[in-house]
Amino acid sequence: MRLSELLPGAIGIVKEFTDLEMSVKLMEMGCLPGAEVTISNIAPLGDPIAINVAGYQLSLRKQEASTIILQ
Amino acid sequence: MKADISVALVGNPNTGKSTLFNALTGLNQKIGNFPGVTVDKRVGYCPLPDGRSAEIIDLPGTYSLYPKSQDESIVFSVLADKANPHCPDLVIVIIDATNLKRNMLLYTQVADLRIPVMIALNMTDLTEKAGIDININLFSKKLGVPVIPISARKNEGIDKIREAISFANKVALQQPSIDVNFIAPELIGAISDYLHLDNPYYALQLAHQHENIKFISETESNRIEELEQLYAFHSQKAQASETIARYNFINDLLFDTVKTPLIPQGESISNKIDKVLTHKVFGFVIFFAILLFMFQSIFSWSTYPHDLIADLFVWVQNNLHKILPAGPLTGLLVDGVLGGLSGVMVFIPQIAILFAFISVLEDTGYMSRVTFMMDKLMRKVGLNGKSVVPLIGGFACAVPSIMGARTIENWKDRMITIMVTPLVTCSARLPVYTLLIALVVPNRNVWWILNLQGLALTGMYVFSLVSAIIVAFVFKLILKARERGYFIMEIPIYRLPRWKNVGFSMYERSKTFVVQAGKVIISVSVILWVLASYGPGDHFKQIDLKYAKLQMSQQYQPDELKRIKNSEKLENSYAGVLGHVIEPVIKPLGFDWKIGIALITSFAAREVFVGTMATIYSVDGDAERIEPVQQKMKAAVDPSTGQPEFSLAVAFSLMMFYAFAMQCASTVAVVYRETKSWRWPAIQFAYMTVLAYAASFIAFHLLK
Numbered sequence: 007m008r009l010s011e012l013l014p015g016a017i018g019i020v021k022e023f024t025d026l027e028m029s030v031k032l033m034e035m036g037c038l039p040g041a042e043v044t045i046s047n048i049a050p051l052g053d054p055i056a057i058n059v060a061g062y063q064l065s066l067r068k069q070e071a072s073t074i075i076l077q
Numbered sequence: 078m079k080a081d082i083s084v085a086l087v088g089n090p091n092t093g094k095s096t097l098f099n100a101l102t103g104l105n106q107k108i109g110n111f112p113g114v115t116v117d118k119r120v121g122y123c124p125l126p127d128g129r130s131a132e133i134i135d136l137p138g139t140y141s142l143y144p145k146s147q148d149e150s151i152v153f154s155v156l157a158d159k160a161n162p163h164c165p166d167l168v169i170v171i172i173d174a175t176n177l178k179r180n181m182l183l184y185t186q187v188a189d190l191r192i193p194v195m196i197a198l199n200m201t202d203l204t205e206k207a208g209i210d211i212n213i214n215l216f217s218k219k220l221g222v223p224v225i226p227i228s229a230r231k232n233e234g235i236d237k238i239r240e241a242i243s244f245a246n247k248v249a250l251q252q253p254s255i256d257v258n259f260i261a262p263e264l265i266g267a268i269s270d271y272l273h274l275d276n277p278y279y280a281l282q283l284a285h286q287h288e289n290i291k292f293i294s295e296t297e298s299n300r301i302e303e304l305e306q307l308y309a310f311h312s313q314k315a316q317a318s319e320t321i322a323r324y325n326f327i328n329d330l331l332f333d334t335v336k337t338p339l340i341p342q343g344e345s346i347s348n349k350i351d352k353v354l355t356h357k358v359f360g361f362v363i364f365f366a367i368l369l370f371m372f373q374s375i376f377s378w379s380t381y382p383h384d385l386i387a388d389l390f391v392w393v394q395n396n397l398h399k400i401l402p403a404g405p406l407t408g409l410l411v412d413g414v415l416g417g418l419s420g421v422m423v424f425i426p427q428i429a430i431l432f433a434f435i436s437v438l439e440d441t442g443y444m445s446r447v448t449f450m451m452d453k454l455m456r457k458v459g460l461n462g463k464s465v466v467p468l469i470g471g472f473a474c475a476v477p478s479i480m481g482a483r484t485i486e487n488w489k490d491r492m493i494t495i496m497v498t499p500l501v502t503c504s505a506r507l508p509v510y511t512l513l514i515a516l517v518v519p520n521r522n523v524w525w526i527l528n529l530q531g532l533a534l535t536g537m538y539v540f541s542l543v544s545a546i547i548v549a550f551v552f553k554l555i556l557k558a559r560e561r562g563y564f565i566m567e568i569p570i571y572r573l574p575r576w577k578n579v580g581f582s583m584y585e586r587s588k589t590f591v592v593q594a595g596k597v598i599i600s601v602s603v604i605l606w607v608l609a610s611y612g613p614g615d616h617f618k619q620i621d622l623k624y625a626k627l628q629m630s631q632q633y634q635p636d637e638l639k640r641i642k643n644s645e646k647l648e649n650s651y652a653g654v655l656g657h658v659i660e661p662v663i664k665p666l667g668f669d670w671k672i673g674i675a676l677i678t679s680f681a682a683r684e685v686f687v688g689t690m691a692t693i694y695s696v697d698g699d700a701e702r703i704e705p706v707q708q709k710m711k712a713a714v715d716p717s718t719g720q721p722e723f724s725l726a727v728a729f730s731l732m733m734f735y736a737f738a739m740q741c742a743s744t745v746a747v748v749y750r751e752t753k754s755w756r757w758p759a760i761q762f763a764y765m766t767v768l769a770y771a772a773s774f775i776a777f778h779l780l781k
Contacts, residue, residue, distance in 0.1 A: 026317065027561075028563065028565075029317060030313050030316045030320070033324070034143070034320055035179065035565060036179035036182075038320070038321060038324055039321075046351075047351055047449075047568075049450055049452065049453060050355060050358075050360050051450070051454060052453065054449060054462070056351075056449065060179050061175070061178065061179070062179065062569075062570075063347075063568040063569075063570070064565065064568065065445075065448075065449050065564065065565075065566050070565060
């Protein structure tokens with residue numbers, strides 16, 4: 007499952023990334039394989055979304071979230 | 078000032094770095110630029126308990142040494158370039174204790190550069206509250222560096238930091254974090270041999286960043302590139318494995334030193350606030366309500382200090398007229414320079430209030446929510462959620478906002494933001510709009526609370542935003558993207574604004590405005606005064622002779638005579654001639670030669686308009702406050718029609734011109750600096766002038 011498909015409130019665990027460039031940026035921000043993520047907010051227009059990861063809130067676009075594969 | 082030790086502050090964004098900087102240096106700071114790049118350099122001085130002093134440099138917030146924006150690239154350049162005058166003797170890494178894991182990544186990178194380093198562990202009051210137990214002694218021992226718990230907001234632990242700076246080691250004693258050699262052993266070895274480096278991480282950083290750093294030569298850079306090819310170095314893969322290795326190290330470290338309570342936490346307060354502030358409907362309603370409140374306050378709160386400053390200038394001018402002997406020099410000083418200056422000074426309250434609002438919005442974390450809410454909308458027109466910050470900042474001044482667009486990583490998004498930001502109604506347009514609206518819009522209330530003049534002004538603000546969005550969309554279709562854009566951004570938790578920082582920002586911005594605009598306005602008013610006081614040939618002499626004749630003094634009252642004589646002189650002065658030259662071009666817009674003079678001078682800076690109008694209409698050299706200028710403009714009559722010169726059509730046509738025209742030398746300069754080419758400011762100037770002319774033309778003919 008991709009992060010973009012995760013339902014708000016459900017907990018996912020990052021498994022891998024489909025995009026190297028994006029993965030470098032995400033990992034620096036603490037979103038690494040093994041990290042627990044939940045969807046915490048969705049922008050009023052449906053995109054971007056905010057996720058809870060590594061103890062803080064990170065916003066990213068749906069398209070970016072679709073490069074994160076969950077376990 | 079010469080300092081004994083140079084200290085750099087490094088940390089993630091939103092960790093309280095600026096608060097610590099302000100606490101350490103107080104008002105003893107200045108903002109400059111790093112040589113060659115336009116990144117704000119904040120340097121301050123801090124007295125140490127042993128009598129020495131430390132120079133503190135506040136480096137831009139970053140999540141890692143690998144830069145994602147221009148701002149962030151300066152961090153590595155300052156830390157790694159030994160020849161840089163700001164290369165620090167000591168680095169203080171500020172760590173947000175509530176988010177240790179992510180913050181420690183940057184620490185391990187800085188530590189591996191082998192510069193003396195220590196940790197300021199901020200927000201320890203919050204971790205205590207949350208029940209997070211950090212064994213600071215063990216933490217410090219494992220890393221081999223001093224770790225000082227502080228609470229920058231509450232001003233706790235600042236003395237301990239000062240003390241630690243004065244006891245700081247001259248050599249790096251920190252424990253190494255990871256063995257970076259595993260990432261690219263041959264390449265690191267080859268670069269180290271080639272440049273005689275003894276630090277493998279430094280060599281690895283050069284491999285990643287050699288193309289963008291200035292302190293290595295082109296030959297060196299080319300050689301590094303060759304070595305990379307030779308050893309098949311892949312920058313992104315190397316970064317990925319480095320980051321994973323660092324997080325493994327951090328996980329081990331935190332496993333031993335930090336105990337987090339296992340009690341599941343309920344929904345945080347920040348999330349609850351977000352439910353309302355980023356709500357589908359309320360989110361936008363609140364956002365626009367905040368903007369409306371902001372503009373209404375700028376108007377109503379500034380009235381009193383505005384009048385006070387204006388009265389003060391009138392008083393000084395009147396007294397100087399009494400004390401100083403009458404003559405051209407007194408005229409230049411009192412009417413030219415002081416008159417022009419008062420035109421700027423009266424806007425200090427407006428600017429201070431505007432910057433207070435903007436810094437409160439940023440400080441509380443609300444601005445990130447606006448970015449979050451608007452991203453999808455902004456993307457449709459070729460912008461980025463992050464463009465909202467420069468655009469809103471553009472209400473204050475385009476210059477810092479255009480510099481602020483550096484946080485936008487994507488080239489195309491950033492260029493479009495830079496191109497449209499000057500369209501947003503900036504504070505320099507305020508005096509122009511205020512004056513013209515007061516002239517033609519009645520000061521009446523509609524629906525009890527909304528003032529008609531305030532409404533007209535709000536209308537100009539909304540109009541500017543709409544036009545910025547339309548122009549952005551056009552640019553989106555024209556410009557080609559260089560790389561993909563992304564929107565990976567931290568959303569900080571809501572916090573109360575730090576009033577001290579708000580105060581600093583108000584003071585700093587107002588000062589910059591007065592100094593920069595002041596310089597332009599003084600020189601423009603001097604030049605204008607000369608141009609308006611002298612004329613070509615012997616026209617002036619002839620006018621003097623004409624009015625000296627007896628029949629003239631019989632026909633007119635002395636005051637009246639003086640007035641007609643002076644306005645005839647103005648028409649024949651250099652400024653008048655210049656105005657007449659461009660009159661045919663601006664006639665279709667409803668402007669005469671007098672407005673033409675103001676248009677010319679306004680290309681230096683928009684706010685010059687009021688001063689120019691004052692100089693042109695104050696033919697008797699009277700007090701130069703807005704009210705008298707306003708009255709004079711109201712009384713002005715178009716000789717050919719007998720109608721008031723400033724009709725609704727002319728006033729709105731003028732406002733349209735000021736809304737679109739690129740009348741700001743500082744903006745042109747900053748766009749040049751930011752884009753490093755004259756092409757962009759030239760395109761911007763051209764498109765804005767065309768729009769200005771067209772909009773004025775339409776407005777004039779619609780309302781005529």
